[in-house]
Structure formats: structure tokens, C-alpha cells
Amino acid sequence: MPSFKHFGQGGNVIFSIGKSPDRNCRICIFAVGCLTLEAVLALKWLTQIEWHVTQSEETLHMQLLSIRKWVCLCLLAFATGAASAATINIHNGGDPTSLDPHKLSGDWENRIAGDIFEGLLTENAKAEAIPGQASQWSVSDDALVYTFSLREGIQWSDGTPVTADDFVFAFQRLMNPETAAVYAYLQYSIKNAEAINTGAITDLNELGVKALDDKTLEITLERPTPYFLGALTHYTAYPLPQHLLETAGDDWVKIDNIVTNGPYTPVDWVPGSHVTTEKQAKYYDAENVKIDGAKFFVLDDESAALKRYRAGEFDILTEFPTDQFEWMQENLPGQARVAPFAGLYYYVINNSKPPFDNPDVRKALSMSINREVIGPQVLGTGELPAYSWVPPGMANYDEPYSVEWKDLPYADKLAEARALLDEAGFNKDNPLTLQLRYNTNENHKRIAVAIASMWKPLGVQVELYNTETKVHYDELQRGVLDVARAGWLADYNDADNFLNLLKSTVEHNYGRYNNPEYDALVDKANATVDTQVRAELLHQAEKLAMDETAAIPIYYYLARNVVSPRVTGFEDNAFDVHRTRWLELSE
Incomplete structure (x- = not known):
């Protein structure tokens, strides 16, 4: 343990705590002794204090008061298993576009x-x-x-x-x-x-x-x-x-200008690297916020993130490479956390671009995906196959609509998909070619490679194309795609949060699905007070979109986090939301 030295203003009262097997005990005795001036003499032996006093008794007394304050903090730091107010390091995936909520x-x-x-x-x-x-x-x-x-x-x-x-x-x-x-x-x-x-x-x-x-x-x-x-x-x-x-x-959102009203406020932002926050002293519940700050790291590479986690650089991973799940269960017991939550992993199809404007082409691509193997085999974490647009379990929406061909044997699905493409004019002599886009991520790549191989028996030729997350979604927003990976996590517990994504007026409708009947059904549902009637209207809208293959649902999300044993207060939940305010960090 390094020596502790205290210098009074203009003085040279020096305390050096020597190394000893029972040093923690001695520090505790030292703290108690500092409460009175008279006890200092006793501490000389107990803590092996080397000291020199050249100040008056009054000055020494003031110095000891200062020491006493320091030692009170020191005691907290030496308490075994005590919570730390240090910064928590979080692997955050993509690079934020802005700090402006809008x-x-x-x-x-x-x-x-x-x-x-x-x-x-x-x-x-x-x-x-x-x-x-x-x-x-x-x-x-x-x-x-x-x-x-x-x-x-x-x-x-x-x-x-x-x-x-x-x-x-x-x-x-x-x-x-x-x-x-x-x-x-x-x-x-x-x-x-x-x-x-x-x-x-x-x-x-x-x-x-x-x-x-x-x-x-x-x-x-x-x-x-x-x-x-x-x-x-x-x-x-x-x-x-x-x-x-x-x-x-x-310019209000620039790091030197921004003011916030939450538990934390940003103090540093290096695009492409990290955002750093610190505890906001004026927050109404600041006294119950245990962690002093957070550092959110930009890193799409999940394997690199896992390596840095194992090296102690990260306290939380918000994703992990699924092919490492079994290894983590054995070597990082209790740290890899997989839990269901309200979200949909899907592929967008450009409904406005030939030949993908043909519903039969879209249906063929969807039918030929063997969803049953993606969760247990491709990912290895057991995600459930998705045949509906709305995940199960949404409030006031008992049974999402699943595509009519859901329960066909995969061989029959593949045969029908081949026939649909043949009717659309695509075959070995005239193969369907497409670009499949995904944001750079090992799991997304693994899925894209698997699905491209599932399309290969149909004669579909696939070019895989990946970019970092921000660029990927910018291009989807502009409609630069044939087929692309996307995902949606529920913002609130209602089916319309998912069904709104396919409305023609919504900017998150990356595939440009445009059906006035669909829009009217969703709008009518949202103007309906009766929850049962509303659910039926939303159900009709979902059926319409799925029958037309407006997009391709692939699986329902599982939250995949890795949480250090140092972190407490992290609770798995249906929305995978974990605010730093509720966490604690131990030594």
C-alpha cells in the first residue's frame, strides 16, 4: 500500500502508514484516534507514524481536523465490498447521431x-x-x-x-x-x-x-x-x-453548451469513440444516484467488445457474439444474460423498386427462410421464429396474425417459393439478384450468410453489403436498398407501436410499403375507444400487411447483455431498458 502523507497549509505534519498484514485494522484505529488531539500520541505506535511537528498546537489541531475528514472518506474506500462511485463503462454499439432528443x-x-x-x-x-x-x-x-x-x-x-x-x-x-x-x-x-x-x-x-x-x-x-x-x-x-x-x-446541443434535467449530464463526446456523462448534482433524486458517471463506448464489433470486457475495460455489454454464448456460460457464469423482450428482428424489402414491388417475389423470399434454425443453430441463443409482425404478449392484443403458410413443412415452403419466382420470370437462366444490407455486426452477418444460403436453391444471387450502424440507417432512411436488416424494440406496450412502422406516412417505413387500406385500418383503430374493436381492426391491418409480405419478420428478440459481477441493480425486463441511475458499482 502506498504511503499516505498529509501536509497542513504551510506546515509539515507527515503521517506515513507502513506496510503491515493488519494495516486495515490500524487504519481504523487511526481514524478513531484522529477524533481527539490527545489520541495522536497513541497512534504513533499503532500506525508506525513518522512525524515532525513544527507548528503550534492550534495549527496542529486544524491539521488534524483536516485529516479526520480525509480518513472518514478513506474508511469508506477500505470497507470490504463497498460500493464505488466510479464511472461505469458501457459498450453501446452504434455512434449517436446527436444528443438532441428530436x-x-x-x-x-x-x-x-x-x-x-x-x-x-x-x-x-x-x-x-x-x-x-x-x-x-x-x-x-x-x-x-x-x-x-x-x-x-x-x-x-x-x-x-x-x-x-x-x-x-x-x-x-x-x-x-x-x-x-x-x-x-x-x-x-x-x-x-x-x-x-x-x-x-x-x-x-x-x-x-x-x-x-x-x-x-x-x-x-x-x-x-x-x-x-x-x-x-x-x-x-x-x-x-x-x-x-x-x-x-x-448549437445548444454542443458539449460545451448543453444542459440537461436527468440524473446525468454529458461532459465529453468524441464521435466514433465515446460519450461521457457525470452525475447531475441538481437532479431531484441525486442523493440516491450511486454511480458518479458513465462512459458509453462506440463499438460495433462484438468480439472486440467481449475481449475488452474480459480485460476489464467494460462493465456492461449490450450485445455479444452468440457463438460465444456456451463458452461464456462455462467461463463467465451468470454474466451472459439472455431474456425475452418486446422486439422484432426483420428484413426490409424495397416495395417501390422492381422486382421487389411484386408481392409474389417478396413472398418467395420470405417463405424460403428457414426461421426454425436461426435461433437455436445460427445464433445459438434460442430466439423464437417470427411469422407475425406484432410480437406476442402486447397489451390488449391477444393473438398476432401469423402468415397462412407458417406450419407447412420447410420442403413445401421451398417448393412454393420456387414456383412463385418462376411465375415472376426468375429461374436459373434469369436469376433474381439482390443486395442484402446489414449494419456491421457478427450476429447480423451470421444471419445474412445463413439466409443467403437458404435463397441459393431458388437461384437467387445475393451480394452481402455491410456498413457501420449510423450509415446503414441513414441509407435505409433514404430508401437505398433492395433487402436490408432492421429491428424494432417496443417503445410502449401496444401493438400499434409495431403496426405504425408500415404506415406510408411514417419515416421508419424503410421498405416504402404503401397501402391506403392498411393506413385506414390503423388510423381507424387508433380512433376507436373500445379495446376489443380496436384490436380487431389492428389485427385486420396486420393480416393485410403479412399477406402482402410488406416486410419479412425473422425472429422475436431476446435481450443479450453481459453484466460484470461488480454491477448490481441490473434487472432483465421486457423493454431491455437499464438506466444507470438504478445501478451500483462495487470494487
């Missing part, structure tokens, strides 16, 4: 945003909605008007109070077409939100979000929305610091 769309961005901002509601360790910036709320009898009371004393990280006007400002900015927020549709249940976002209404003040006073916010809905409170935990519902945006404009 510019985000990926789960790798959500992990950061949910640590530095907080909405009216937030998530607990189990990803359940709990009070956030709002301490309480009430709902009108017709379930259309929600009135929220903000907590007393909530502040931005620069000390400016968080007010109801900050929420009004943020919701109006979200719906302003000039913001071009790709996720704005998530809050379309708010009165006039869709009309404003699509330009039908130009007055932002017509949005159903009003500040009744600094601490009271009223939100009026278009229709009763059972999932509305859950949607308020999403980053599209975070407040924004109006005072900063009005002076700094788009």
Missing part, C-alpha cells in the same frame, strides 16, 4: 438520452413507468385530458428551473415540420399533433399541450389512448431547455 431513432441513442434527460414519467429498474419530472397527475372522466403537477425544485443542470413551458416548447418543436423529427408520430395521440406535423395546421399553439402555470401542464388527446402514459417515458416526450435553445439555436 434527432434520435436508435436504442444506442436511447441509452444515453434516458440518462441525461427525463420526461414527465420515467422508468424504474424493471422499465415500468413511474413519476419523473411530474410528481402526480389526474385524468378526466372521458380520458382525454391529463393534468400533470411538476415536482418542486426541479432544475436544469445550469440551475434554471424546469417549468411547464419547457414541456410545451419541446412538444411544439417535436411536431414542427421544420424539426423533421422522424419519431414525432409516436406522440400523435396528442390533439392536433399529426395535423401540425404534416402541415395541415400551421399554428403550433393549436397543439393540445398547455402550461396552466409554471408547475402545471395540461395535455389534451385526440382520443382515449391506453398506452399514453407509457409513451411519455420516451425521449420524444422529454422537455427541452427553452432558455438555451432561444439563445444558442442548433
Whole structure:
């Protein structure tokens, strides 16, 4: 153990703690002794203190008071198994596009945003909605008007109070077409939100979000929305610091300018490398936030991430190479965590580009994928095959619609797929060629290689093409694809969160599926109060999209995390949301 030396201001009182098998015991005795000046003499023997006193007794007394404060902290550090307030290192996958909540769309961005901002509601360790910036709320009898009371004393990280006007400002900015927020549709249940976002209404003040006073916010809905409170935990519902945006404009989000209202605030961002946060002292529950900060690392290579985890560089991996699962179970017992959660892994097909605008071609590609082997054999972690667009278990949606050919033997599926392609004019002499895109990731590559081999008996020639995550989704957004890998994780517990993805007006509809009948069914469902009737309308919409192979569902997600034994408070949950606020880090 290195020696501890204390120097008083202008003095030279020196304490050197020598090495000894019972040094922890001696340190504890030393701490107790420091509580009184008289005990110092006794400590000389107990701790082998080498000392020189040239100051007055009064000066020495002040120095000892300083030592006493230091030792109190020292005692905490020496306690066996004590929690550490150090920075937690998290493998985060992709590179964030921005720290602006209105510019985000990926789960790798959500992990950061949910640590530095907080909405009216937030998530607990189990990803359940709990009070956030709002301490309480009430709902009108017709379930259309929600009135929220903000907590007393909530502040931005620069000390400016968080007010109801900050929420009004943020919701109006979200719906302003000039913001071009790709996720704005998530809050379309708010009165006039869709009309404003699509330009039908130009007055932002017509949005159903009003500040009744600094601490009271009223939100009026278009229709009763059972999932509305859950949607308020999403980053599209975070407040924004109006005072900063009005002076700094788009530069408000730069690391030297940004202020936040969550448990943490960003202090460093190196694009392509990491984002670093530190505990936000003005957060209302700061005293219960155990970890001092987090570092979110950009790294798409899962094998490299696992190596760095084993070297102690990471405390949490948000993904791992599935071919290493068995090894991790044996060599890292209890650290590789696999749990079901509400998400869909799927392939996008460009519905607007020949020959993929032909439903028979799309159906052939979907039928010829042997989903039954992907989870247990290709990945090795047991993901369940997906034949529906909505994952099972969504609230008020008992039975998702599965494609009619789900239970056919695989040989029959392959034969029908071959016949469909032949009818479309594709055969050995005129093979279907396509580019299959995926974001750089070993598991995505493994799946793409397997599916390309499943298409090969049909004569389909596949070019595999991969890019880093940000570029991949930018290109999907622009429609630069034949077939491409994508995925969706539930933002709230409702089937419409998945079915909205296939609406023609939604920017996450990467495949450009466009069916007015489908749009009308989803819109009608979302305008329906009766939950049973609503579910039936959504079911009809799902059947229509699956019968036309609007996209190719492949499997339902399993969350795959690796968590160090040093980390406590990490709870597997259906949304795979794990805010740093609820975690602790031990030595």
C-alpha cells in the first residue's frame, strides 16, 4: 500500500502508514484516534507514524481536523465490498447521431438520452413507468385530458428551473415540420399533433399541450389512448431547455453548451469513440444516484467488445457474439444474460423498386427462410421464429396474425417459393439478384450468410453489403436498398407501436410499403375507444400487411447483455431498458 502523507497549509505534519498484514485494522484505529488531539500520541505506535511537528498546537489541531475528514472518506474506500462511485463503462454499439432528443431513432441513442434527460414519467429498474419530472397527475372522466403537477425544485443542470413551458416548447418543436423529427408520430395521440406535423395546421399553439402555470401542464388527446402514459417515458416526450435553445439555436446541443434535467449530464463526446456523462448534482433524486458517471463506448464489433470486457475495460455489454454464448456460460457464469423482450428482428424489402414491388417475389423470399434454425443453430441463443409482425404478449392484443403458410413443412415452403419466382420470370437462366444490407455486426452477418444460403436453391444471387450502424440507417432512411436488416424494440406496450412502422406516412417505413387500406385500418383503430374493436381492426391491418409480405419478420428478440459481477441493480425486463441511475458499482 502506498504511503499516505498529509501536509497542513504551510506546515509539515507527515503521517506515513507502513506496510503491515493488519494495516486495515490500524487504519481504523487511526481514524478513531484522529477524533481527539490527545489520541495522536497513541497512534504513533499503532500506525508506525513518522512525524515532525513544527507548528503550534492550534495549527496542529486544524491539521488534524483536516485529516479526520480525509480518513472518514478513506474508511469508506477500505470497507470490504463497498460500493464505488466510479464511472461505469458501457459498450453501446452504434455512434449517436446527436444528443438532441428530436434527432434520435436508435436504442444506442436511447441509452444515453434516458440518462441525461427525463420526461414527465420515467422508468424504474424493471422499465415500468413511474413519476419523473411530474410528481402526480389526474385524468378526466372521458380520458382525454391529463393534468400533470411538476415536482418542486426541479432544475436544469445550469440551475434554471424546469417549468411547464419547457414541456410545451419541446412538444411544439417535436411536431414542427421544420424539426423533421422522424419519431414525432409516436406522440400523435396528442390533439392536433399529426395535423401540425404534416402541415395541415400551421399554428403550433393549436397543439393540445398547455402550461396552466409554471408547475402545471395540461395535455389534451385526440382520443382515449391506453398506452399514453407509457409513451411519455420516451425521449420524444422529454422537455427541452427553452432558455438555451432561444439563445444558442442548433448549437445548444454542443458539449460545451448543453444542459440537461436527468440524473446525468454529458461532459465529453468524441464521435466514433465515446460519450461521457457525470452525475447531475441538481437532479431531484441525486442523493440516491450511486454511480458518479458513465462512459458509453462506440463499438460495433462484438468480439472486440467481449475481449475488452474480459480485460476489464467494460462493465456492461449490450450485445455479444452468440457463438460465444456456451463458452461464456462455462467461463463467465451468470454474466451472459439472455431474456425475452418486446422486439422484432426483420428484413426490409424495397416495395417501390422492381422486382421487389411484386408481392409474389417478396413472398418467395420470405417463405424460403428457414426461421426454425436461426435461433437455436445460427445464433445459438434460442430466439423464437417470427411469422407475425406484432410480437406476442402486447397489451390488449391477444393473438398476432401469423402468415397462412407458417406450419407447412420447410420442403413445401421451398417448393412454393420456387414456383412463385418462376411465375415472376426468375429461374436459373434469369436469376433474381439482390443486395442484402446489414449494419456491421457478427450476429447480423451470421444471419445474412445463413439466409443467403437458404435463397441459393431458388437461384437467387445475393451480394452481402455491410456498413457501420449510423450509415446503414441513414441509407435505409433514404430508401437505398433492395433487402436490408432492421429491428424494432417496443417503445410502449401496444401493438400499434409495431403496426405504425408500415404506415406510408411514417419515416421508419424503410421498405416504402404503401397501402391506403392498411393506413385506414390503423388510423381507424387508433380512433376507436373500445379495446376489443380496436384490436380487431389492428389485427385486420396486420393480416393485410403479412399477406402482402410488406416486410419479412425473422425472429422475436431476446435481450443479450453481459453484466460484470461488480454491477448490481441490473434487472432483465421486457423493454431491455437499464438506466444507470438504478445501478451500483462495487470494487
